[in-house]
Each structure stands twice: as structure tokens, then as C-alpha cells.
Amino acid sequence: MLWLRWASYSQEPMDIREIARRAKVSTATASRAINRVSTVDPQLAKRVWKVVDELGYYPNTQARALVSGRSRIFGLIVSEFTNPFFPEIVQTFENLAVGNNYEILLTSTVNDPRRMELSVRRMIERRVDGVAILTFGMEETLLEHLRFRSVPLVFVDVGPDVRGIANIRINYQNGIRQAVQHLAALRHTRIAFVAGPLHLKSALARQEAFKASMIEIGLPPELIVVGDHRLEGGMRALIEIGRLNTRPTAVLCSNDMTAIGVMRQAYDQKIKIPDDLSVVGFDDIRMAEFTMPPLTTVQMSQKDLAKIAFQALLNEVEGRSTSHERHEYELTTNLVLRLSTALAPAGRPSTTPPKRVGASRFRKVSTTVQSD
Amino acid sequence: MLWLRWASYSQEPMDIREIARRAKVSTATASRAINRVSTVDPQLAKRVWKVVDELGYYPNTQARALVSGRSRIFGLIVSEFTNPFFPEIVQTFENLAVGNNYEILLTSTVNDPRRMELSVRRMIERRVDGVAILTFGMEETLLEHLRFRSVPLVFVDVGPDVRGIANIRINYQNGIRQAVQHLAALRHTRIAFVAGPLHLKSALARQEAFKASMIEIGLPPELIVVGDHRLEGGMRALIEIGRLNTRPTAVLCSNDMTAIGVMRQAYDQKIKIPDDLSVVGFDDIRMAEFTMPPLTTVQMSQKDLAKIAFQALLNEVEGRSTSHERHEYELTTNLVLRLSTALAPAGRPSTTPPKRVGASRFRKVSTTVQSD
């Protein structure tokens, strides 16, 4: 706190020159000491650091960035913070950022083309060192602006056509197959699927995974209704499903909000879950643990996703990767058993809920990521 | 897209000098044109802008900040992104930021003193123009670092002792009184309160508001159990309440997660809500709408909070406020009726749920805030 008293009676600029002067060294040496360059004489270094601490000197990052050409900022573009899928990602990303002396420039597109464009512009203006785009849909032309400036990019789930940018591919099939087989094992044969907005690649992929998984075990993937990945869509979907002449005993949803909508509608109609109807979600957002009953769901680990994204960016920037190879990462989804699924009503002799699992197991993703 | 083709065969730096050269003006004029200084000849300005657009030139914010001394970044310190209270705040804050050409430096303390210190350090290093601290608890000494550098600060809910920084005071009493009176009107007389961690000012204030509200209508505020503002605490609280010899018929919770925990525990114990027990939350996080039944809760508008915080910062920075007056803002809380409250079991002749209200009404906060 010494510098605080100092502060009270002098308000001169505290810049690296001031530090240098007081430590009786050149600015170059001061700079080196501060940046822990090993060749600097320990004596001098100590003198510099003493002054730095006494004065509470904090280097000006802008100036640093200007001369070094690296801002130590990673951009993170998401759709919407209020989408429950993102908070965990942002938190994990930030944890990694602080640990690596990066700042994060967080931006949301709120599904507005103008905001998308603005996001990209902001990234460029602030000269970010890399951008993670977790927004399930982004105009190709905007990316060109980033690519043109050779800003490292990480993407989730874009097609295989884009070259020169890292890509995290989601293995939807794995988790969805587990979900379908879990339901089948509980004697469900009439399994419905509530899809998401099919113009989204991710929603389409989930639906396809569902169909494939059903066919795989000889069940017809017929009962499909389209939702919107929101609560309302889930509610509407269950109403629609209720009108079907062959009523399903289980419903798999394209995301958790949809599943929560289904459960809400079931609650309103006094349909008991899981006794009358088994429900499975997708994503494993935080809320999935808090529903009643807790939701069985396919987990797409937001933590792992963030870790992979961050690490990919870091690899790119620190040049640990030769720039001409194709950078592919994979995130595998897995079923998390909770309490919203049970034996199918017809074949159920007694109420035997599936064993509850505390934590989920993952198959390790195909890339090494730093732990928390 | 013209500049994109240009880009393909020349990779020179696109800086303001390049713009100036191509527009056949001086860098000074280029700068003025880009910054829309009115005195610049329209002809020249147009020429400059043409080049800017063709080349896809984006000014370097670092350089700008360095010379102007203003970074156009606001710091936003929160406790934890995964705390459901924050996403809406962050989103609103960002919306306002983009609208005003600011960037936001988002930081979380995760209730770790080291991270708190780091947050402050990061703010200073990036030379933010102001900081909003929404973290219900922050060490005084850290603030000194910011105050010393005269960084404008906005705070939520700190005591009245701190001078020279803006403060948003929460009127807990208003909403909690409404909640208590709502329950009383439904013939509840044994109303329990599940408090939060009492070392938090905000938790303490809520408890005090509860006590005052009860006494006000002649009910003894005796049934108080302490939770932790998390789901688990709510669950434990209900168990504890169940052991009381005088069982309450309604429980008011210090925050929504607690209320959700209570509901979860009730679900597990087959206690029907609201028929057997009325539950009221506090905060009105997004999830409160999605519980079953939807949670009646005291709303502390996260949107309004963010708006006030941003506006306060802006006032400070744009110098619209004389720096010696005390800057106080107020946010009023209000009850939002949903479906988790009903007539007390004893005095209830039939099931008559309270009227459901779609949107809540607010008393306007005492300061003018920009709309979305």
C-alpha cells in the first residue's frame, strides 16, 4: 500500500519511463525486467520491481499491443448470453483466458445479421488474436473479413468445406444412440422426436442421428414433430403428439429447453413423468439437473467445448501448429441418466426407476485439452 | 467486396496513412473524415470514405486509445457467469455497449479473492473507462486501486459510507412487503423465510425486509431458517421446516434457486405446491418461469439493473455529472404473481389459484435510463 500514500501527494504519470528513472535504469531494462527477460541482471530486476510495486505501476496494454502486434485478446462470439447453453462456456473460457493472460472480447449476435456483422467488426477493430465462433450459423462473407486478416478462427460444427480454420465437430450420433437404446431397453417402442429448427445444421444433425439410431435397432423413426428449441415449441410438440393415433411412450428432444417444455405441458395435462411418459433432452444445460424430475439428457459438455475452443485458438496463435494442416477436433456426446425416464407403461410390472448416476462419463475427446 | 479482390494481390498494411495517400489527403484529414469532424470538406470526406470502404479499413482501437486516453471499454465484474442472475445483465449491458460504441471487459470473481484482485488488475491494465461491480461483496482495498486512478465506478448495494462512486441501491422492502401481504391475503399466517448467507449484505437486507413486513401486519417473524442461496440449501431448509412443530403453510425464499430447492424437496416428499405449500422466490431469474408450477417471485429486474449501471457509467464518463455530488440510483423490487402460491390449506374452500399475471409492473426507478 506504500504507493497509495505516494499517490496522495503526486499525480504524475506512472509510465515505464518514470519507473526506469526511479530505478536508475534505462526504459529498455525496465521493460525487460517487467517482462521477466532472463538476461537481465537480478540486481537491476529487483530494483525495477521494487519501484513497480511501490508505485502500483500497471503496464499499459494498449501500448504494448500496438508495438507487439498482439493484443492478447480472444474474441468469443455467441448467439445470446441468455441462452442457457452459454454461461458455462463463457465461464470456462474466461477461466482459461485469465490463466493464460488473455482477455476475452465477448460478443453476441442475438441472431441479428446486423449484430453479427458488428461482432466481426468489433473483433477486427480491437485486433483480437483469435476468434471462437460458437454461434451455430454465421455468414460466410463475414468470415472472409477475419480470414483476410489471418485471424485464427475456431468454429463449431460448420460443414467440412471451410479450409484453413479450426473446427470442432460434434459427434451427435454417440449420445443420441445411447438415448435411443436406453429407451428401447426400457421397452419403449414408440419413441417420438421433437426436432429443432431444421435450418440449423445442429438441429438437422440431431434429427438425422435420431433416425439412424432408430433404424439401427429396427424401429421406425416416424413420430417426428418439429419444435423451435424453446419452451413453447416443446409444449406445442406434446400437444401435437397427444393427437397422434399411435401415442408414443417416450419422447426424445432436440434440446433441453424443448424437453422442459414437454415436461411443462405434461404437468399441465397431468401426464406423469416418467410413469406415463419418458422424456430425454439434449445439451445438459445446468437447468436439466433442477427440473422435476431431473432430466435424463444427452450431454454435450459445455466445459469441454470451451476448453477445446480455447486450446485450439492458443495452438494457432502460439504457433504450435503448422498452418497448413487441417485442424479438426471432436466432441463426443453422452447420455446422462437422471429420473425422467422409466420402463414403458405397458410393459412395466412395477415402478423401477433407472439407476441414478451422479456424474457422467465421457469418452475422451480426440485432442488434449488443458484441465481446469 | 471490392477490397477483397484487392486484398488478394497486395498485403500491405492498411493504416490511416495508406488511406490518406490513396485519397490524396493528409493523415490529419483522413482522421478527421473518419471521425466525422464536421469542418472537413464534404468532397474530401467522400473521397476518404470511398477508400476506406474499398479497402475494408478498420481503425486500430489500440492506437486510438493510446493517444486519446480513452479505451471505450467498460469493465463488468460479476461473481460467476453460471449464476443464473447474471446472463440477462450481461446481455443487456452488451446491448447498451454496442449501441454506444463501447466494448465490455467481462470478468468474474468466482468468489475467489485472488480472482477478485486479478479482475481489478485486468481492468486497470486494459485502461477501462469505468467499471460496474455487480458482485455483492468486494474488498475495499481493491477499490482503492481503481479510485486512485479515478476510474468511474458503479456499485450495487454497498453501504452508504463510500463516497465518490455511484451506487445502485436496491429497495428490497417494496417487493418483499408485497410478497408477505400477498401471502397474508391468501390466509397464510405461518410464513417461513429461508434466508441466504447472512454475511452477504443483500441476503441480510432481504431477511430484515421480511421481518419488518411481517411485523407490519402483526405476524411474528419467527420461522426463519438459513440457506445458502443454492438449490441444496433450499432442499435442506424444507426438511428443517418440516421438523418444526408449528408447520408453515407458506415459505418465502431469499432467492429463486433456494425456492427451486424447496420445490424440489417438496416434490420428493410429495408435498403439493401450491396446494399444500405456497412458495415465493426472489430475483425472478429466467428459470423461475420454467419451474413447475411457475414460481411466484419478487422481481429484481436484471434488465433495469444493467441499464442503470451502464447509464451511470456513461454519465460519469461523458461528464454529464458534476463529480462532487453523490450519485445514488434506486431499483425497486416488485412481486410477480405466478402459480406457486394459493390459499392456505386450512382456510381454502376450493382450489382457487391466484390470477396469473403475464408481465410485471414496476415503479419507475428514480433515474432516467435508456431503453433497449
Next chain:
DNA sequence: ATGAAAGCGCTAACAG
């Protein structure tokens, strides 16, 4: 109204 030039705070050659 426009241009020349200084300089924001820092790092990185380069020279000693």
C-alpha cells in the same frame, strides 16, 4: 479547411 509534425506508452533493433 488542411497539412506537418509531435507524441501517447511501450517494445525491439541495434550499438556499445
Next chain:
DNA sequence: CTGTTAGCGCTTTCAT
């Protein structure tokens, strides 16, 4: 190993 110095890209006097 240390110091001198030239910029990084921009805004802003100060002349014109």
C-alpha cells in the same frame, strides 16, 4: 548485459 532510439497507428496541436 545495458542503453539509445526508432517506431507501432493514431489524434491533435499548431501553422498555414
